[in-house]
Amino acid sequence: MQQDVAYRSFFFTASDGLRLHARLYPGDGDGLPLICLPGLTRNARDFHALAVALTRETRRARTIIAFDYRGRGLSAWDKDWRRYDVLVEADDVVAGLVAAGIEHGAFVGTSRGGLIIHALAALRPGLLKAVILNDIGPRIDGAGLAQIRAYLERAPRPRTRADAIAIQRAAAGASFEALCDADWERMVDALYVEDSEPPAPAYDPALLKTVTGVDLNRPLPELWPQFAGLAAMPVLAIRGANSKLLSAATLAEMAQRHPDIETITVAGQGHAPLLETGGLPRRIGAFLAKADRR
Template sequence: MEQRGRSITVRQDSGREWDDHYWWSHDGVRLHARIYPGPEAAAAAPPILCLPGLARNARDFEALAPHMAARRRVIVIEFRGRGESAFAKDPMTYVPLTYVQDVVALLDELAIGRCVTVGTSLGGLVSMLLAAAQPGCVTGALLNDVGPELEQAGLERIRDYIGTGGSQPTWVHAARAVAELNAAVYPGYSIHDWLRFTKRTHRLTPEGRIVADYDKQIAAPLRVPHGGDAGVDLWPAYRAFGDAPVLVLRGQLSDILSAAAAKKMAKELPHARLVEVPGVGHAPTMDEAEARAAIDAWIAELPAA
């Protein structure tokens, strides 16, 4: 175990690919991240910071993170109220600007001045806001099915289900419930795919029930009038990536990021590239062959130092 300031790194067990790292937010919430060390030869390269979606956690990157860690260090954050990060006392802190502050606190603790971001949905919004708040910090970005323009229909769908639902008696029951809710997002999934997906997004309680692995109060800010709407023009935040390599992934069936908005994003920045992942909605898991090939090409473009 290594302790630095108010942060703690728990060294990996034999056979495990990551170290558990804990740090504290400015309002006293204990937060968690997985750190994949990466190759020693790439120690000077800006690390890749993975930022999950609204109801997701570090397991969302359980396949992608070790793949990227073959090239450089990878840090997978769990936002407050998710996974091993503690629940917030004030549910109205479950908002993007607070998540940015939590990320900055981690970067400060680890003395990281520059990083590369991989953000799914909410994580992509946090990535854009981080680039705007910390000029020069983000030297490359992957935005997974998110951008400065979001479709209202998709936002309403998320607002309707987030924070709802109860527990299930078995993983199969939970997978079937998740499949029913998300059938239009991943129409080609088998029950085995749904089980894998559910084990990334749910957890087993001490009572032996299966529940979503997040604080249901993350929905509180979405319940206020216009909750979940950006309320501000996010194009300046997107443009804050400047000439950094930017990969925009879009699910072909997405109801959050429109094809028109994605194309506009690709044209807006000099080194932005759009790749559409066929047959999936919001959001690609980034395990798809098309997504993985695009990610590998994007990593090859990232600055080495």
């Protein structure tokens, strides 16, 4: 079924000249385009199954663009790892939307992608018509960031695809007991360069420097002022029940502060829930349909 939704590779140039990539799924309707922003080391392939599921759910194709940030997926690596930065990546997303002729849309951001959405809310609020935050909010729990850093620093290099799947399940299986074999395979396949043997991560290893330099003994900056910039648009906030990055308390505070927010807690998943699982495509499709009518 995943082969039934067509997309094309879309290349564009960042403001500093770097060649970047996105997947572009052409739509056949007048609904809001869906702009997909992945996590720290993830890429556009994370959203393919969601694109398939949404098309099946609504029986129509919505224009979807899913980004590979610089240093990820098919985008070029940056020679200066310090430019693997949320504000730089937000500027890259704007450049990609301009190149694709997309003036505004609904945004879905997983983890790092949600931080970029917060940045856009402050810098380019007119781009945002609706927002889906996947296991991310204005407050990041240090324990969750420490867990991500520990995995990136210590994860063994797989020798085969089966080895890669086993490594991921050993590292995160306790937090993702709801996933089936096909879910793990899909998650892992999107993390590595396609058809590489042995599997090679589809990101620049220098990305690790952006997290190893964070002082977890100090409180992490909070983004409540930027979150307030989302008040004029509908928000769907998703949390994995086992997440250590977005706490239940932070999700509750988000619900108190935002006048038009829906929240979902996904059982049996941690950071970050797979958006094509757990009935999420139906909920996301309904949310987008409501945003289209606004």
